[in-house]
Amino acid sequence: MQASIMRSPEINQFINHLNNNIMKLLHLLLLPFIFLINNGCKKNTPGTGGGNSGSGTNEWSIPRDRVFDGGPGKDGIPSLTDPAFINVSQATYLTDNDLVVGYRKGNDIRAYAHSILNWHEIVNDDVSGDKLAVVYCPLTGTATGWSRMLPSGETTFGVSGLLYNANVIPFDRKTNSNWSQLLLKSVNGSLNGTDVSNLQVIETSWKTWKEMFPGSKVLSSTTGFSRNYLSYPYGDYRTNNNNVIFNIEPDDNRLPRKERVLGVIKDGKAKVYKFSSLAAGNGVIQDVFKGESLVIAGNEQKNIMVAFEKKLPDNSIPVFSIDNTGAGLLKDQFGNIWDAFGMAVSGPLTGQKLKSPQFIIGYWMAFGSFYPNAEIF
Amino acid sequence: MSNYCINMFIVFVLMQGFITRTYSQSCCSGGVPISNNLGLPAADENTFQFAISYDRNLLNTLKDGPTKLNDDARKRLTHSVLVQGGYVFDKRWSTEIFLSWIRQERIINQFGNIGQTVAQGLGDALLLLKYKLVSNSTKHINWLIGAGPKFPTGSSTKKDKNDITLNADLQPGSGSLDVITWTQFSKNSKRRPSLTYSGTATLSLKGKNNSYLGSQVYQFGNELILIGGIADQFITNKFLGGASIQAIYRHAFQDENDGEKTPGTGGRWVFIRPGLTIKPGRTSAINMSVSVPVYSWVRDTQLTPTVRYNASFYYEIPGNKSIYKSFKQ
Numbered sequence: 001m002q003a004s005i006m007r008s009p010e011i012n013q014f015i016n017h018l019n020n021n022i023m024k025l026l027h028l029l030l031l032p033f034i035f036l037i038n039n040g041c042k043k044n045t046p047g048t049g050g051g052n053s054g055s056g057t058n059e060w061s062i063p064r065d066r067v068f069d070g071g072p073g074k075d076g077i078p079s080l081t082d083p084a085f086i087n088v089s090q091a092t093y094l095t096d097n098d099l100v101v102g103y104r105k106g107n108d109i110r111a112y113a114h115s116i117l118n119w120h121e122i123v124n125d126d127v128s129g130d131k132l133a134v135v136y137c138p139l140t141g142t143a144t145g146w147s148r149m150l151p152s153g154e155t156t157f158g159v160s161g162l163l164y165n166a167n168v169i170p171f172d173r174k175t176n177s178n179w180s181q182l183l184l185k186s187v188n189g190s191l192n193g194t195d196v197s198n199l200q201v202i203e204t205s206w207k208t209w210k211e212m213f214p215g216s217k218v219l220s221s222t223t224g225f226s227r228n229y230l231s232y233p234y235g236d237y238r239t240n241n242n243n244v245i246f247n248i249e250p251d252d253n254r255l256p257r258k259e260r261v262l263g264v265i266k267d268g269k270a271k272v273y274k275f276s277s278l279a280a281g282n283g284v285i286q287d288v289f290k291g292e293s294l295v296i297a298g299n300e301q302k303n304i305m306v307a308f309e310k311k312l313p314d315n316s317i318p319v320f321s322i323d324n325t326g327a328g329l330l331k332d333q334f335g336n337i338w339d340a341f342g343m344a345v346s347g348p349l350t351g352q353k354l355k356s357p358q359f360i361i362g363y364w365m366a367f368g369s370f371y372p373n374a375e376i377f
Numbered sequence: 378m379s380n381y382c383i384n385m386f387i388v389f390v391l392m393q394g395f396i397t398r399t400y401s402q403s404c405c406s407g408g409v410p411i412s413n414n415l416g417l418p419a420a421d422e423n424t425f426q427f428a429i430s431y432d433r434n435l436l437n438t439l440k441d442g443p444t445k446l447n448d449d450a451r452k453r454l455t456h457s458v459l460v461q462g463g464y465v466f467d468k469r470w471s472t473e474i475f476l477s478w479i480r481q482e483r484i485i486n487q488f489g490n491i492g493q494t495v496a497q498g499l500g501d502a503l504l505l506l507k508y509k510l511v512s513n514s515t516k517h518i519n520w521l522i523g524a525g526p527k528f529p530t531g532s533s534t535k536k537d538k539n540d541i542t543l544n545a546d547l548q549p550g551s552g553s554l555d556v557i558t559w560t561q562f563s564k565n566s567k568r569r570p571s572l573t574y575s576g577t578a579t580l581s582l583k584g585k586n587n588s589y590l591g592s593q594v595y596q597f598g599n600e601l602i603l604i605g606g607i608a609d610q611f612i613t614n615k616f617l618g619g620a621s622i623q624a625i626y627r628h629a630f631q632d633e634n635d636g637e638k639t640p641g642t643g644g645r646w647v648f649i650r651p652g653l654t655i656k657p658g659r660t661s662a663i664n665m666s667v668s669v670p671v672y673s674w675v676r677d678t679q680l681t682p683t684v685r686y687n688a689s690f691y692y693e694i695p696g697n698k699s700i701y702k703s704f705k706q
Contacts, residue, residue: 074492075487075488226447233677235638245640
């Protein structure tokens with residue numbers, strides 16, 4: 001049956017009405033609207049203000065078209081400054097599997113929980129004189145320790161609200177320059193090109209941390225901000241490899257995007273080590289990267305992995321093996337026991353510290369995109 | 378007497394329109410406020426209808442699930458100018474078209490500094506075709522249904538002053554072709570004909586923006602809005618007017634980004650919206666309303682609506698053959 005036969009006179013009448021009048025109607029409706037647009041858009045298009053820029057220069061050393069506004073805006077995610085700390089026994093907001101970022105200066109050992117960093121991303125602290133900024137990006141799962149001492153003096157860092165390759169772009173309040181966490185340098189502003197001064201942090205589970213460092217301080221959940229630190233703000237992002245809120249380039253698929261790895265960064269190159277690789281070496285991986293002998297040590301079950309240069313403070317060459325007693329992580333043939341920060345906690349070199357290469361723990365996708373063709377151990 | 382009847386009819390018509398206006402509200406739907414702003418009044422055959430409204434939607438309440446957080450440092454403000462037109466073809470069929478201009482503002486007052494981001498421009502446009510299923514003058518019942526597309530006429534690629542592309546929440550347009558379905562039922566009281574009860578349901582099925590941030594596929598969450606309202610009219614020595622109150626339930630599903638749920642989107646809200654209408658002339662009216670949330674549950678942590686103001690001016694050209702003809706020429 002043909003469609004035209006099915007049409008009732010009412011429908012035909014309706015179609016005729018529509019054909020005859022719709023264009024006239026559109027013209028009439030558009031007149032005031034066009035007036036509004038012309039008078040409204042001339043002044044401020046594109047959008048005005050807000051985002052973030054360096055002081056005096058808007059040049060970026062990374063592709064600007066790959067820098068995105070994440071949504072919350074500059075300082076929309078409030079960084080913490082001079083935070084309060086509590087004892088390990090008081091940190092009831094943490095569960096055993098929660099991750100913490102650790103920093104040690106002498107006997108001042110501090111833990112910064114991911115569950116708080118997820119909401120603040122940056123903690124500006126002073127650890128026995130070390131002006132430390134713990135910078136954490138929930139979208140790349142990467143934590144770094146930066147010195148807050150710039151060439152022009154002490155600063156604090158804030159969250160710009162911008163992202164590059166899904167990675168946080170902090171800004172310093174001294175010069176308003178923007179920095180890339182994973183490129184470890186300023187990428188916009190008067191300090192564009194300036195390298196970060198690294199203060200090495202480690203990362204492990206709360207269970208492992210409190211066993212290793214029961215006398216340490218822990219970031220208090222009394223931050224001065226009203227947040228639910230018991231909840232994770234990004235849904236299934238941590239475990240869903242398909243969930244990438246902001247695209248990354250290149251998207252290296254040699255490993256699952258969200259697999260946590262340790263990446264050693266040197267001279268603009270990276271080499272990553274998987275937790276699962278630790279077992280083969282009984283917790284100790286010996287490797288050479290960019291001409292440097294390294295030791296990667298840890299325990300997959302304990303969710304800890306760290307990197308050191310394969311040389312003791314007295315320049316002797318160690319043979320390391322895993323130590324599982326108290327604060328110890330490694331022991332050497334000379335009777336020294338070294339903790340996860342590389343501090344000798346017993347033995348002839350007690351109180352001395354191993355050197356660490358620059359290393360970061362985070363999602364594989366971060367290393368794959370920031371350090372294309374990164375080596376995988 | 379005839380004038381009185383006409384006036385009563387117009388007030389009734391205007392109140393119908395007034396109580397069927399709904400608005401999309403969430404931290405991530407500020408850019409598409411027209412998508413649920415449906416329902417011009419019923420009118421006579423061949424009537425042209427126009428409305429222009431200003432809508433100010435403030436989101437300054439931070440919530441975690443159902444819990445309000447004590448933090449008002451972030452503010453989102455959406456100003457919308459909506460131009461709405463309609464034409465009544467006959468006793469059954471009518472149509473509406475929406476055009477919008479949107480100004481999105483993000484204001485952050487933190488650490489003694491105030492930062493503002495603004496994006497503005499043409500918003501999305503919507504075409505709605507309506508059909509009156511039931512019109513029973515004896516029982517004072519009207520039931521209409523409608524459907525139509527929402528076109529992505531608004532920009533979804535606005536940048537800030539530093540040439541940084543803004544996210545979906547701050548864009549004046551959604552970048553997607555959506556489908557809107559709508560139905561409205563109303564009934565007048567037998568004892569007091571000026572008293573109107575009404576109910577409206579709007580389902581917004583969202584399409585995909587296939588070029589979000591250049592290469593991503595973004596899809597706002599589908600949205601269901603249910604409204605129940607009551608309206609009545611009053612007469613003073615100088616003008617006709619009306620008052621109404623509505624309860625609005627809104628359910629927004631989570632947005633999706635490349636097929637994955639976007640955290641911090643979606644939720645459920647209940648609003649109360651009192652309103653007032655003043656009719657300066659026989660074919661025009663001024664409507665004002667304020668919406669306040671009385672309940673909300675948001676997924677994850679979100680900025681959620683605090684208060685919304687709306688003011689609109691309505692004008693119609695009645696179904697006069699000569700006017701219609703003159704317009705055609």
